[in-house]
Amino acid sequence: MSRVYNFSAGPAVLPVEVLQEAADEMLDYRGTGMSVMEMSHRSKAFDNIIKEAEADLRKLMNIPDNYKVLFLQGGASQQFAMIPMNFMKNRKAGYILTGQWAKKAFSEAKIFGEAVELASSADKTFTYIPDCSDLPITDDMDYVYICENNTIYGTKYHTLPNTKGKLLIADQSSCFLSEPVDVTKYGMIYAGVQKNVGPAGTVIAIIREDLITDDVLPGTPTMLKYKTQADNDSLYNTPPCYGIYICGKVFKWLLKTGGLEERKKINEAKAKILYDFLDQSKMFKGTVEKESRSIMNVPFVTGDKDLDAKFVAEAKAAGFENLKGHRTVGGMRASIYNAMPTEGVVALVDFMKKFEAENTK
Amino acid sequence: MSRVYNFSAGPAVLPVEVLQEAADEMLDYRGTGMSVMEMSHRSKAFDNIIKEAEADLRKLMNIPDNYKVLFLQGGASQQFAMIPMNFMKNRKAGYILTGQWAKKAFSEAKIFGEAVELASSADKTFTYIPDCSDLPITDDMDYVYICENNTIYGTKYHTLPNTKGKLLIADQSSCFLSEPVDVTKYGMIYAGVQKNVGPAGTVIAIIREDLITDDVLPGTPTMLKYKTQADNDSLYNTPPCYGIYICGKVFKWLLKTGGLEERKKINEAKAKILYDFLDQSKMFKGTVEKESRSIMNVPFVTGDKDLDAKFVAEAKAAGFENLKGHRTVGGMRASIYNAMPTEGVVALVDFMKKFEAENTK
Numbered sequence: 157m158s159r160v161y162n163f164s165a166g167p168a169v170l171p172v173e174v175l176q177e178a179a180d181e182m183l184d185y186r187g188t189g190m191s192v193m194e195m196s197h198r199s200k201a202f203d204n205i206i207k208e209a210e211a212d213l214r215k216l217m218n219i220p221d222n223y224k225v226l227f228l229q230g231g232a233s234q235q236f237a238m239i240p241m242n243f244m245k246n247r248k249a250g251y252i253l254t255g256q257w258a259k260k261a262f263s264e265a266k267i268f269g270e271a272v273e274l275a276s277s278a279d280k281t282f283t284y285i286p287d288c289s290d291l292p293i294t295d296d297m298d299y300v301y302i303c304e305n306n307t308i309y310g311t312k313y314h315t316l317p318n319t320k321g322k323l324l325i326a327d328q329s330s331c332f333l334s335e336p337v338d339v340t341k342y343g344m345i346y347a348g349v350q351k352n353v354g355p356a357g358t359v360i361a362i363i364r365e366d367l368i369t370d371d372v373l374p375g376t377p378t379m380l381k382y383k384t385q386a387d388n389d390s391l392y393n394t395p396p397c398y399g400i401y402i403c404g405k406v407f408k409w410l411l412k413t414g415g416l417e418e419r420k421k422i423n424e425a426k427a428k429i430l431y432d433f434l435d436q437s438k439m440f441k442g443t444v445e446k447e448s449r450s451i452m453n454v455p456f457v458t459g460d461k462d463l464d465a466k467f468v469a470e471a472k473a474a475g476f477e478n479l480k481g482h483r484t485v486g487g488m489r490a491s492i493y494n495a496m497p498t499e500g501v502v503a504l505v506d507f508m509k510k511f512e513a514e515n516t517k
Numbered sequence: 518m519s520r521v522y523n524f525s526a527g528p529a530v531l532p533v534e535v536l537q538e539a540a541d542e543m544l545d546y547r548g549t550g551m552s553v554m555e556m557s558h559r560s561k562a563f564d565n566i567i568k569e570a571e572a573d574l575r576k577l578m579n580i581p582d583n584y585k586v587l588f589l590q591g592g593a594s595q596q597f598a599m600i601p602m603n604f605m606k607n608r609k610a611g612y613i614l615t616g617q618w619a620k621k622a623f624s625e626a627k628i629f630g631e632a633v634e635l636a637s638s639a640d641k642t643f644t645y646i647p648d649c650s651d652l653p654i655t656d657d658m659d660y661v662y663i664c665e666n667n668t669i670y671g672t673k674y675h676t677l678p679n680t681k682g683k684l685l686i687a688d689q690s691s692c693f694l695s696e697p698v699d700v701t702k703y704g705m706i707y708a709g710v711q712k713n714v715g716p717a718g719t720v721i722a723i724i725r726e727d728l729i730t731d732d733v734l735p736g737t738p739t740m741l742k743y744k745t746q747a748d749n750d751s752l753y754n755t756p757p758c759y760g761i762y763i764c765g766k767v768f769k770w771l772l773k774t775g776g777l778e779e780r781k782k783i784n785e786a787k788a789k790i791l792y793d794f795l796d797q798s799k800m801f802k803g804t805v806e807k808e809s810r811s812i813m814n815v816p817f818v819t820g821d822k823d824l825d826a827k828f829v830a831e832a833k834a835a836g837f838e839n840l841k842g843h844r845t846v847g848g849m850r851a852s853i854y855n856a857m858p859t860e861g862v863v864a865l866v867d868f869m870k871k872f873e874a875e876n877t878k
Contacts, residue, residue, distance in 0.1 A: 182539055182540035184520060190523050194528055229595075237740060375736045377598030395717065
């Protein structure tokens with residue numbers, strides 16, 4: 157058994173301890189005589205798993221009692237429809253376009269009503285977060301939507317938009333649990349767990365309770381109403397049990413290692429190692445404006461496509477996996493989520509230094 | 518590590534070999550240096566996993582080339598909406614009501630158009646499959662919908678309905694891969710995998726290609742169009758990768774152990790052991806009419822609630838788990854899916870004999 161340094165943007169690296177525990181419990185979860193995969197979702201054992209996962213998440217994020225925590229299916233892409241179906245009462249909402257996922261959410265919303273572009277960073281290939289201090293938000297908008305960390309482009313909101321009193325809805329998929337957030341500033345936070353928390357197939361949604369009602373758009377399927385899952389504690393139908401179980405283990409790992417304040421420090425220090433190197437390198441350059449940089453996804457280029465390809469191939473041979481940038485950006489991207497150890501980033505920078513020396517005339 | 522005999526209706530027992538392999542590969546999938554949970558869904562390794570899973574399923578079920586195989590999310594409950602949204606062109610379809618899941622599909626379809634009850638076995642608490650040789654199917658109906666095996670009530674269609682030329686759509690969740698089926702008789706077959714195939718969170722849909730079009734009801738979310746997933750080989754967004762991986766292992770296990778012809782023989786013999794006992798017992802009685810019996814889910818009662826409860830408690834203490842019947846039926850239910858070994862059923866019958874002897878004056 158040998159592990160690589162896995163810089164995948166998602167599904168992504170998970171803590172080794174979590175995987176080891178899951179392997180140990182695979183045939184017999186704590187004396188139940190069965191795997192969590194084989195367990196009724198209405199059993200006492202699974203009830204404990206899902207309740208503990210929720211309680212640990214509430215502790216980690218300091219989620220107020222008037223917010224519901226839901227475990228859903230269908231990925232962020234399904235949320236792109238569920239959000240307007242559940243919240244677009246006036247059939248109008250504002251979207252801030254900071255990358256591909258925000259754009260997809262925006263396009264999907266147009267199926268259901270008027271989606272208004274409030275701001276965009278498309279002019280510079282989404283390499284920055286636009287100024288959101290005075291957006292053209294109108295009174296009839298139901299919410300303001302953001303993608304808080306942009307996996308592909310490597311940007312992150314470091315200040316939340318001024319929504320002028322409107323609900324803020326945020327896709328946090330690629331920054332979820334990477335640092336503390338003030339949940340009360342949001343109407344809804346959601347995240348596909350396959351980046352920072354668990355295996356693909358589970359979405360966690362944290363929604364202010366008063367927003368969850370039966371007043372949804374006509375033609376909304378039962379499964380796509382938040383109220384259906386909220387009323388049934390995410391057990392309206394069989395949930396993705398095994399995914400929730402792994403998420404629960406990751407929550408415990410985060411609590412044990414100091415919670416989100418500590419995690420933020422670790423993540424910032426880890427990202428700094430890479431950014432500091434990029435800022436002084438003559439070969440590698442970060443692609444994002446400094447004040448918009450993500451501490452989770454770090455895209456960079458050499459400016460030479462062949463050299464990029466050579467780097468990715470040699471890095472792979474040396475045990476650094478998934479450094480190729482997204483097809484829409486090119487170059488490289490190192491996703492350095494919670495479970496990427498600092499040693500992984502140090503080793504990557506060492507490798508980049510060596511590559512730069514070897515490939516500089 | 519000790520395993521129980523797990524008679525859960527779903528999520529349900531999986532083959533021990535499959536779980537053992539998954540445990541062994543948890544930290545390092547075949548030299549990739551990562552878990553399947555940590556793997557990009559666009560990686561070569563995962564591409565192999567999903568393609569092999571599909572190829573093995575096609576082999577197992579002899580799926581013709583003009584049928585698409587999709588791996589979806591959201592459970593059967595989401596299919597209840599997707600089916601009318603994608604196929605109810607005339608806004609009218611026929612439903613045969615043989616239990617709770619058929620009824621739920623029927624209710625959901627009413628959100629989108631006219632759902633017509635073609636037949637029902639509600640008059641006898643769904644203990645039989647109605648005669649479907651001459652149903653009141655009209656020419657404007659888009660499809661005829663059945664739940665082919667009724668998990669809660671323990672019934673199974675042994676003859677498919679005469680749909681008078683209309684498309685047949687079948688929920689096979691609790692009989693999927695339990696025996697060979699003639700795929701060409703269906704417009705669509707689907708199954709939540711958490712009963713016979715894998716962990717909850719994946720639905721497999723097998724759909725005749727010509728039925729998959731952009732002509733869906735207005736307001737259908739992108740993720741709820743079969744065409745979205747068909748055009749992208751189930752990779753429009755991140756699929757439930759780990760679930761698909763486990764399903765693939767189960768397909769290989771089924772192929773290795775003789776395929777579906779052989780599996781049918783095993784399952785029929787296994788069910789016969791239990792039914793033969795029930796038919797001669799003076800204490801336990803099967804609740805289903807003989808010609809409608811499922812070989813996957815076997816409900817039975819003693820006729821005395823206290824005795825039922827005593828049986829379930831003593832069985833549990835003896836290592837027979839999840840024998841309590843569904844809350845809407847009461848009594849007991851033994852779900853004896855593919856992965857339940859014959860020894861498990863033999864042991865259960867031995868235990869029932871002993872219980873009967875001890876509790877008969």
